[in-house]
Amino acid sequence: MKRPHYFEQVLETARLIPEGRVSTYGAIADFLALGSARMVGWAMKNSFNSEELVPAHRVVNGKGELSGRNAFEHPDLMAELLISEGVEVKNNKVVRFSEVFWHPREMYE
DNA sequence: CATCTGACATAAC
């Protein structure tokens, strides 16, 4: 496939998300200033096609909901992965989302 | 080229 700049940027940024933290599509899109949040979701879906492993489970939507769980092998895999990393997940949502939320901007501060 | 769809976001109702 083509290797658009934003695609690699999104995956690279996703890999920067610390364990036990989560980020959002909007935050990544805003930070990269490339395209829109939909591009991030698009990249995530295609991240399984990437050669590099990407912690896609650490990327949730703006409400902290695991909107992408359906794209995993098992719908509950995403939540289990997060829980195994220390992120509390309840009813497909990240608990205390505002506390575990991570913005790429923090890397530059 | 026209439309639809999507792991989204935001505002308005």
Place this chain on the structure above:
DNA sequence: GGTTATGCCAGAT
């Protein structure tokens, strides 16, 4: 707290 509308942009058809 849903639903609707709009912006966003790459793929698929």
